[in-house]
Amino acid sequence: MRRTCDTKIMKSSTRVTKGKIVVELSTQRTPDAFPLKDWIPGRRRVPTQERSQRTRRQILSAAEALAKNEGVGNITMQMIAAKSKIAAGTAYQFFDDRDAIFAEIYEEWAVTFWATLNKATATPWTDATWRSELRGLITQMGKFYLASSPRWDIIRYVESTKQGRGAMRTLLDANISRFSDWAGPLFRARGYSAAECKAICGLLVRTIRGHWVYGVYTAQELRELSKTAEDGTTAIVEVKLTRASRPRAVSGKSV
C-alpha cells in the first residue's frame, strides 16, 4: 500500500485572461507503478529477435481470434498453433499452455487499464474541480471498457483462474489506492480519517466499476452508463462533502 503523497509539479501552462497573463502551476501526480508482478507462472522472456517477436504476436492474435469464434474454454494449444501456421512444438517455445497465452492478453489489457486510470487521476481533487475530474475519469474509463469489449470473454476467463482471480483483486486494490491519493485529500480536509477516506474511495471505485463490469458493448450503452455512474458518484461525493463525519477544528489552514 502506497500511502505517501507522491505529487510533483509536472506541468505549468500560461494563458491570457482579460488582458492578464496567468501562469498556472498544476500539481500533477506521476503514474503509479503497474501493480501486477510475477503473476503468470513460468512466464517466458519476450524474445529479442524480430522474427520471434512476430511469431509470438501471431500466437496472441490467433488465440484472440479463436476465443471469439470457438469460446475461450474450448481452445487448445494445437488449435492456436494451427491458426498461427506454426508447429505445436514452436508454440510451446513461447508459452507454457493456453492459459499462459490468455494471461498475457489479460496483462496487455491491464497495462492499458492502468495507464488510462493513471492519466485520469493525475490532478488531485479540489472543491472547484472534483466534479469535472470525476466526469473525466468516468468518460475515459468508459471509453476504455468499450474498446475492451472484443476481449471481454478472455478477461472473464482469466479471472476464473487462480492467478487471474488474484490479479483482478490486486488491480482493484491498486485502483482504490490510486483513487484515494487522488480524491482523498479533499475528504481529509473535511475531517474524515484515513480509513474513512479509503472506504469512501472504495465505494466510488466499486460504484463506477459496477457500471462497466458486465461489459460495455455499444456507444449508446456507454452514454447511458456514463451518465448514471456520474450521477451516482456525484451524489455520494456531495453527501460526503456536506456531512463531514467529524468537522476538523479550523486552524486557519485549509485546503
Added chain:
Amino acid sequence: MRRTCDTKIMKSSTRVTKGKIVVELSTQRTPDAFPLKDWIPGRRRVPTQERSQRTRRQILSAAEALAKNEGVGNITMQMIAAKSKIAAGTAYQFFDDRDAIFAEIYEEWAVTFWATLNKATATPWTDATWRSELRGLITQMGKFYLASSPRWDIIRYVESTKQGRGAMRTLLDANISRFSDWAGPLFRARGYSAAECKAICGLLVRTIRGHWVYGVYTAQELRELSKTAEDGTTAIVEVKLTRASRPRAVSGKSV
C-alpha cells in the same frame, strides 16, 4: 419487461400494541418468474429414476470439486467421469460436454440468487421503510455472495462463455426490473418519470453489485462491503428523494 404492478395482499399479521389489537395488512409482491430459459444448448431432461438422479448429482459434485483443485478451464469430461467413478460414455448420457455441466451449476446458483433477491424485494418502499428495506437487501445478498464464494471461479468461467455472457445480462436486466418494481413507486411519487426511475434503480443495482462482483471471501470483508454499499446507496437515494427531478403537481393524492 414486466411493467405491471403485480402486487397482491399475501400476508396479514396481528399483534398487540399498548393493549390494542393491530391488524397489519402488508402488500407483499409475489416472486417474479426465473428469467433464464433455454439458455443451455442441447440440455437434457433431468432423469426421473432415483439412481440416475444420484449419478447426475455425482457428476455435478465431481465437476465442482475438480474446478476447485485443477482450475475450471483445465477440466475434461474424462476427468469428471473418473472422479465420479463412472464411464465417460455414461457422463455423456447426462451432459453434452464440460461446459453444459458448468452451465448447470451456474443455473443452480442463479436460482438461489433469484430466490434471495425476490425474497428481499417483496415489500415495496415507502418513505418510512426504504432504509431498512435497502439494508435488508444488502445484508441478504451479501450473505448469498459470501456463501457462493466456493463456486466463484465456475461462475466467472460460465460468464466467459457465449451463453453465460447472455445469461449474466439477462439476470442483470431482470434484477433491475425487479428492483424498479420494488423501489420505483417511491421515486414515481416524487415526480420522476418511468425512465428516470429505471435509471436510478439501475444505478443502485450496479452500485450494490460492484461490491460483490469481485467475490466476497470472508465475514470481515462482508461486513465492510455491506457497510459501504449501504452507505453509498443510502446517500444516492437521499439525494434523489430530496431533489426530485420534476416535482409532481399535488392533486390531493400521494403515496
